[in-house]
Amino acid sequence: xxxxxxxxxxxxxxxxxxxxxxxxxxxxxxxxxxxxxxxxxxxxxxxxxxxxxxxxxxxxxxxxxxxxxxxxxxxxxxxxxxxxxxxxxxxxxxxxxxxxxxxxxxxxxxxxxxxxxxxxxxxxxxxxxxxxxxxxxxxxxxxxxxxxxxxxxxxxxxxxxxxxxxxxxxxxxxxxxxxxxxxxxxxxxxxxxxxxxxxxxxxxxxxxxxxxxxxxxxxxxxxxxxxxxxxxxxxxxxxxxxxxxxxxxxxxxxxxxxxxxxxxxxxxxxxxxxxxxxxxxxxxxxxxxxxxxxxxxxxxxxxxxxxxxxxxxxxxxxxxxxxxxxxxxxxxxxxxxxxxxxxxxxxxxxxxxxxxxxxxxxxxxxxxxxxxxxxxxxxxxxxxxxxxxxxxxxxxxxxxxxxxxxxxxxxxxxxxxxxxxxxxxxxxxxxxxxxxxxxxxxxxxxxxxxxxxxxxxxxxxxxxxxxxxx
Amino acid sequence: xxxxxxxxxxxxxxxxxxxxxxxxxxxxxxxxxxxxxxxxxxxxxxxxxxxxxxxxxxxxxxxxxxxxxxxxxxxxxxxxxxxxxxxxxxxxxxxxxxxxxxxxxxxxxxxxxxxxxxxxxxxxxxxxxxxxxxxxxxxxxxxxxxxxxxxxxxxxxxxxxxxxxxxxxxxxxxxxxxxxxxxxxxxxxxxxxxxxxxxxxxxxxxxxxxxxxxxxxxxxxxxxxxxxxxxxxxxxxxxxxxxxxxxxxxxxxxxxxxxxxxxxxxxxxxxxxxxxxxxxxxxxxxxxxxxxxxxxxxxxxxxxxxxxxxxxxxxxxxxxxxxxxxxxxxxxxxxxxxxxxxxxxxxxxxxxxxxxxxxxxxxxxxxxxxxxxxxxxxxxxxxxxxxxxxxxxxxxxxxxxxxxxxxxxxxxxxxxxxxxxxxxxxxxxxxxxxxxxxxxxxxxxxxxxxxxxxxxxxxxxxxxxxxxxx
Numbered sequence: 001x002x003x004x005x006x007x008x009x010x011x012x013x014x015x016x017x018x019x020x021x022x023x024x025x026x027x028x029x030x031x032x033x034x035x036x037x038x039x040x041x042x043x044x045x046x047x048x049x050x051x052x053x054x055x056x057x058x059x060x061x062x063x064x065x066x067x068x069x070x071x072x073x074x075x076x077x078x079x080x081x082x083x084x085x086x087x088x089x090x091x092x093x094x095x096x097x098x099x100x101x102x103x104x105x106x107x108x109x110x111x112x113x114x115x116x117x118x119x120x121x122x123x124x125x126x127x128x129x130x131x132x133x134x135x136x137x138x139x140x141x142x143x144x145x146x147x148x149x150x151x152x153x154x155x156x157x158x159x160x161x162x163x164x165x166x167x168x169x170x171x172x173x174x175x176x177x178x179x180x181x182x183x184x185x186x187x188x189x190x191x192x193x194x195x196x197x198x199x200x201x202x203x204x205x206x207x208x209x210x211x212x213x214x215x216x217x218x219x220x221x222x223x224x225x226x227x228x229x230x231x232x233x234x235x236x237x238x239x240x241x242x243x244x245x246x247x248x249x250x251x252x253x254x255x256x257x258x259x260x261x262x263x264x265x266x267x268x269x270x271x272x273x274x275x276x277x278x279x280x281x282x283x284x285x286x287x288x289x290x291x292x293x294x295x296x297x298x299x300x301x302x303x304x305x306x307x308x309x310x311x312x313x314x315x316x317x318x319x320x321x322x323x324x325x326x327x328x329x330x331x332x333x334x335x336x337x338x339x340x341x342x343x344x345x346x347x348x349x350x351x352x353x354x355x356x357x358x359x360x361x362x363x364x365x366x367x368x369x370x371x372x373x374x375x376x377x378x379x380x381x382x383x384x385x386x387x388x389x390x391x392x393x394x395x396x397x398x399x400x401x402x403x404x405x406x407x408x409x410x411x412x413x414x415x416x417x418x419x420x421x422x423x424x425x426x427x428x429x430x431x432x433x434x435x436x437x438x439x440x441x442x443x444x445x446x447x448x449x450x451x452x453x454x455x456x457x458x459x460x461x462x463x464x465x466x467x468x469x470x
Numbered sequence: 471x472x473x474x475x476x477x478x479x480x481x482x483x484x485x486x487x488x489x490x491x492x493x494x495x496x497x498x499x500x501x502x503x504x505x506x507x508x509x510x511x512x513x514x515x516x517x518x519x520x521x522x523x524x525x526x527x528x529x530x531x532x533x534x535x536x537x538x539x540x541x542x543x544x545x546x547x548x549x550x551x552x553x554x555x556x557x558x559x560x561x562x563x564x565x566x567x568x569x570x571x572x573x574x575x576x577x578x579x580x581x582x583x584x585x586x587x588x589x590x591x592x593x594x595x596x597x598x599x600x601x602x603x604x605x606x607x608x609x610x611x612x613x614x615x616x617x618x619x620x621x622x623x624x625x626x627x628x629x630x631x632x633x634x635x636x637x638x639x640x641x642x643x644x645x646x647x648x649x650x651x652x653x654x655x656x657x658x659x660x661x662x663x664x665x666x667x668x669x670x671x672x673x674x675x676x677x678x679x680x681x682x683x684x685x686x687x688x689x690x691x692x693x694x695x696x697x698x699x700x701x702x703x704x705x706x707x708x709x710x711x712x713x714x715x716x717x718x719x720x721x722x723x724x725x726x727x728x729x730x731x732x733x734x735x736x737x738x739x740x741x742x743x744x745x746x747x748x749x750x751x752x753x754x755x756x757x758x759x760x761x762x763x764x765x766x767x768x769x770x771x772x773x774x775x776x777x778x779x780x781x782x783x784x785x786x787x788x789x790x791x792x793x794x795x796x797x798x799x800x801x802x803x804x805x806x807x808x809x810x811x812x813x814x815x816x817x818x819x820x821x822x823x824x825x826x827x828x829x830x831x832x833x834x835x836x837x838x839x840x841x842x843x844x845x846x847x848x849x850x851x852x853x854x855x856x857x858x859x860x861x862x863x864x865x866x867x868x869x870x871x872x873x874x875x876x877x878x879x880x881x882x883x884x885x886x887x888x889x890x891x892x893x894x895x896x897x898x899x900x901x902x903x904x905x906x907x908x909x910x911x912x913x914x915x916x917x918x919x920x921x922x923x924x925x926x927x928x929x930x931x932x933x934x935x936x937x938x939x940x
Binding site: 202209222224295303304314315320321327 | 672673675677679684685686687689690691692693694695696697698699700702703705706707708709710712713715717750753754755756757758759760765768769772773774776777778779780781782783784785789790791792793794795797798799800802804827828829873874875876
């Protein structure tokens, strides 16, 4: 069944590419109200396409009023597989990053140019290419077979590039409409290329910003130096207290709930080889980190406390003899399975408060909450299905890996809708997403139009009940 | 002799005030080329006055070509006291700070307004008021007595507010013209008020700026966090290594050459009482610093290493999940007698280099050299003369104190011309120098016109040879 659909899609390649290019031509930049017309154009095109391919309930899901930056999501369903079959939510997003700096583009960002087998345009890789693969696969099934192997709910977000401000409320408001057994994401993942990897998890995140104060006002360092606390010295001492010489986090209670790495986790981490020397060389950096773990483990299975910004005092040209009274720092914590974001944030805050001496006051701000780490269980049907597809298409066992970064939708869908996600996108990490001259490979488009029919077919071999485990 | 001159100056008070106000009306802002006309106007007025009072060799000393910001100094001499009498350099400056922010002034900064016994104007306190007292005193002696008790060399700088960029070269170029036995400065000092203090020294200073690098470029904290050095963590660790918990400097070799405080130094430091509780309360700060020393000692007789600015990573609104590759810090070191600025700077630099781990590179910049601490020796004739004057005018022994800040001219005149300085200005610390609504007290003008005739008379009791000690 999937071969017929794949053959059909291969035959439609030209038409699918034309539709993808049409979608890319709409400058759907979600962060900037000046691009409202581009957002609207992309939505209209997608609504038309979803209706045209035979989905039902095609509509916009409007964001709740009053959330700045809120953008409607696009919904469409097909439920002809029947209640015994699983319902798969397919996730993608139609918004893109801004194209600045424009002067670095070799061709205009919203006029897709095909050069050397690559579509150069903003949004080609992130993520209109993979999103198109996903819904054109559904269209292929409906056209060739008159139906899909699974029930489908297509959900295309319009706020991914601005941090999904209204997504949690939007999901809450449409819990019944969005009910599904599992989620397949066109965003993220590493299905493309000769060494495919199953991304089966990602780290979580929480954040903290604080200001440190040592006096009511800055003072002249000649007048007070030697008898007044300097906010920058105190900030340095506090930040230095967070880690040991090898970068291990020293925050009491931060790792509460984190079990030691299992042999299975370590084996999975080793399944996608990493040339550590080349990895450090790419960044122009020296080896660093807890020697008890490999680089892959340090960056995906170990939590971090990271200062992203720190500042205070005089930072202009020349010098100023000031004893600063105030300093500031922005921190994010990457979390691993077992950590609660609020508890991790509280542990770091408590550490800072405990280490601040008398005469130093701290004021915290910035983002309560956070996102838990996500893991797709080893025995989850999504995982077996994707592994089977990759094994068949590529030969050999696919590597299993985790992202060091955070994909909030995975946790959000799990927490709000109780469904697990697999990232099965076709973008490759070298395609300059978020940067000038972003591109998407035509070979990835072709590969995706083979892989997606296979995975929907694979999932269609299962029953809905297979996803409903205790 | 000084009484007759003081009486004369008291009678001339109205005319002297008018001349001071005329000088203040010239906006002689040295840092901004837009005020060149104001600088020229102030110079012309002063040249006229010095010639009019009977000084010889009245002229501009032009700054060496090619030094940005260079401004001519004004020179005038009177040598009628004869070679047996000491030659006293009188120092002042005719340039002023910018008046910004203009909107905070209650009356225009260059239209002096007298309210409640205070002249409100930019430059009134710093330092046209005290400078006028100094040269009008010389004028008084010439008018009443036909001569001064000492030979006089008046030197009025035009670059004090911009850090005297060409002063060292200008002094070098005019060593013979500027030869003198001692220097009396109208800038600095605390002769005014009910509790006068002899400022007999100041701390020196040197500076250091450095950038720290951990990688060739910033990286995504999700991708690398846990396995890549963070420049902000490393900066924090380096800065934290400079001091212990109580603020003692931990830099090896930094205090080389600094003898333990003598009983005489400690007694002098105690001679001007300091209410430490009130002092900390003024800054809204908690007590801090090496408990082996009083606050007065910590701020005047102990050296410091002070971070004036520190920054790196993302410092804008919201957050950015970056692992920064670069961080920056600006440091100044306050120096005490016995410390060599270059050696102190080198010690701090060596400490930072020694404490930077492998994989962290440091790049240093900013201001080589520096200024040594200055001390007027206990048996220096300037000190005895000033003490005698204050004793007579105020009753009781004047306090002896040191500035925690740095007055580079004291060291410069000592190093280049071999002469020691006493700061004998009439400005008070509450007069908002460098700030909006700067003012100078009319009572300080009157007091200065009594004290300066007395100190020149006192110095006139000495022979030039008294200043030429081994």
